[in-house]
Every structure is written in C-alpha cells, then in structure tokens.
Amino acid sequence: MKVKVKVRRFNPEKDHRPYWGEYQLEAQPTDRVLDLLVYIKGYIDGTLTFRRSCAHGICGSDAMVINGRNRLACKELVKDVGRTIVIEPLRGLPVIKDLAVDMEPFFRKYRSILPFLINDEPPPYTERLQSPEARERFDDTTKCILCAACTTSCPSFWANDSYLGPAAIVQAHRFIFDDRDRGAQARLAILAEADGVWRCRTIYNCVDACPREIDITRAIGEVKKLLLVE
Amino acid sequence: MSKLARVTLSQFLTYRGGQPMLAWLLHRIAGIGIVLFVGMHVLAAFFLYGVTGGTANTVANALTEFYESRPMQIFILFAVLYHGINGLRIVVLDMWPGLHRFHREAMWLQWAVFLPIFLIPAFLIALGIKIG
Ligand code: FES
Numbered sequence A: 001m002k003v004k005v006k007v008r009r010f011n012p013e014k015d016h017r018p019y020w021g022e023y024q025l026e027a028q029p030t031d032r033v034l035d036l037l038v039y040i041k042g043y044i045d046g047t048l049t050f051r052r053s054c055a056h057g058i059c060g061s062d063a064m065v066i067n068g069r070n071r072l073a074c075k076e077l078v079k080d081v082g083r084t085i086v087i088e089p090l091r092g093l094p095v096i097k098d099l100a101v102d103m104e105p106f107f108r109k110y111r112s113i114l115p116f117l118i119n120d121e122p123p124p125y126t127e128r129l130q131s132p133e134a135r136e137r138f139d140d141t142t143k144c145i146l147c148a149a150c151t152t153s154c155p156s157f158w159a160n161d162s163y164l165g166p167a168a169i170v171q172a173h174r175f176i177f178d179d180r181d182r183g184a185q186a187r188l189a190i191l192a193e194a195d196g197v198w199r200c201r202t203i204y205n206c207v208d209a210c211p212r213e214i215d216i217t218r219a220i221g222e223v224k225k226l227l228l229v230e
Numbered sequence B: 001m002s003k004l005a006r007v008t009l010s011q012f013l014t015y016r017g018g019q020p021m022l023a024w025l026l027h028r029i030a031g032i033g034i035v036l037f038v039g040m041h042v043l044a045a046f047f048l049y050g051v052t053g054g055t056a057n058t059v060a061n062a063l064t065e066f067y068e069s070r071p072m073q074i075f076i077l078f079a080v081l082y083h084g085i086n087g088l089r090i091v092v093l094d095m096w097p098g099l100h101r102f103h104r105e106a107m108w109l110q111w112a113v114f115l116p117i118f119l120i121p122a123f124l125i126a127l128g129i130k131i132g
Helices: A033-044 A104-112 A132-136 A155-159 A166-176 A184-191 A205-209 A216-229 B009-014 B019-051 B058-067 B070-095 B097-127
Strands: A002-009 A019-026 A063-066 A069-072 A084-088 A095-097
Touching: A002 A033, A019 A033, A033 A084, A069 A205, A104 A166, A155 B009, A166 A184, A166 A216, A184 A216, A205 A216, A216 B070, A216 B097, B019 B058, B019 B070, B019 B097, B058 B070, B070 B097
Parallel strands: A002 A084
Antiparallel strands: A002 A019, A063 A069, A063 A084
C-alpha cells in the first residue's frame, strides 16, 4: 500500500522555523512507523534525523508524536495508524534536529528523585530478601523505560517545565514502595514541593501515552495519598 | 533552552488527548466562568451601593442585565454543575487510587449524571418556563 509520511523537520543550523517534509512510499500494513523512517533516511532523504536503538520497544529512544499522540515508532504498525502518518518531535523538550529532542531536562528530573536503592543498614550475608507480595507492590512501576512519552504528553508539564512530570514520579514510586529501600522520606520531601506530585491534574494523557501500559495516574495517586496520610 | 521547547497553543490543541483532557479543559473554563460571574455580581453591587448609594446606576444595570440574560444563566448552570461533578470524580479517584483503573468508566458515569441534571433545567431556562 501507498502511504504518505509527513515529518516535522527542523535543523537549527539552517532553518528559521520548522517545516513539514512530505514523503510518499510503499509500505506493508505490518511495517512499523520506525521502518518507514529508516526507509526515508536510507533511500529518500539521508538528512532526516531521529533516534532509535533497540527497535523492539525496550530502550525508549524513539518516542515521538505519531498522528497527534505520543508513541514509540518501533511499536506502531502502519495498519493501526492509517495511510497518512504525521510525525512530530516530543512536545516540551528542545528540538536538537528533526525528531531528536534534548532529553537532558527530562533526565535531570529523573535524577532529582534519587532513583537508586538507599539503605545504610549493613547488607546481610546473602541477598536482601524480598517476599513475592512485597515485590508485587511496585511491580507496575518497574516497567518504565524512560522514553519520556508520558511526561511530554502532560499538559501540566507543557505549561510548566519545572514540573517533575509523570516519569520521575513513577520512578520515585518504584523505590518508595520497595520494602528494601529506606529513602522514602527524602523522596517524598521532593515530591511534596510545589513542582512535585500536586501539579498532576489527573488528565490521563500519560496513561494513554505509556508504551509499557503502566497505570501512571494510579502510581501518582498512591504517592499523593501517602503524602496526605504521612 | 531553545525556544522550540515552548509548547504552542496549536501544539496543545492538536495533541489528541482523550476525554479526560477535554474534561480538564472544561473544568478550567467552568472555573474561570464562575469567578467572572461572581466578580460581575460583586462589581455590580459595588457600583449600585458604593457609588450611587442604592439608586439607579448605569454600570450596575448593564452588568446585571448581562449576567441575568438567558445564555449567561445557562452558562453559569453548566459551569457550576460541571465544575462540581467533575471535581467529585477527581476527588473520588484521588482518594482511592485503585479506582484509576476504571477512569474511562468514571468518565461515562460522570456524563450520565451530569447531562440530565444540566439539560433539563437548561431546557426550561431556554424556553423561559418557570416552575412554582
Ligand atoms: S527503538 Fe528502542 S524503544 Fe523503540
């Protein structure tokens, strides 16, 4: 089948403003949007820039806006997106070139919630054991691949780029509800600040955008509730 | 930071968020509507009593005429009901995070509650029918 791909392009070194690049190509219904981009770069216009690494939905490099929604290009099939495919870079992060955005502001927020095990107690002779039930408590939020699809789909983040954003809160949730971790208080203090969890307005764009189907608003809700009862 | 990090209004409006994004927008519009409505009331009262001491005042009259017009009555009915009912949905979901799983169903339930409570009186106001 013939498809038309429209890509929001911008090269800060030569363009004054972003423009739409249009490409017609032949595609299979089972092709992924990423395959189309690879084809365009290989055979039509080598200057097209985008990120990808694993191409299997696990590294989180190729989140982009596909037909108006944040998606991973390597997980979207042509048959599900239609014959006209409009692709834009993620909203709210600085564009480096075409579809590649500067992820640094996003990772800065990720680092700010202390995304590592905090526990000063001397480690036992063997591992720090955890029951299956305790592990289950935060299972959902361990699935995050830090692709930024959620954070950049959030109107609260668009309006205020100092908001921590759903991804950072999901990562905080992963450690706060881990019974081997002792850093919950430090993280909750960060999340309770003005740019923390309370900026979440329960809009659910993040839940729809998450390629890992994490129930993000629930995780944020659990953190909010914990702050409330603490 | 490059200026392209700023999300423009058109980017905002072309993001295809679901129903809850619309609900959030309406919630905001309704909230601002209520503030303006109450503000007009206060302003009209100020002009009437504070400026002309209770006798006819053209500004007060114009304001009162505006906010008592039928479209405004219907708008404020919408704003108060929507803001209230949508707010309740969010409070319930926030208090019991486990329910977030059912957020789509919650949206439909909200419309089912909101529409009859809003449409019937709105209809009566629009037709100018008074009860009692
Ligand atoms: S390329 Fe790794 S997630 Fe898509």
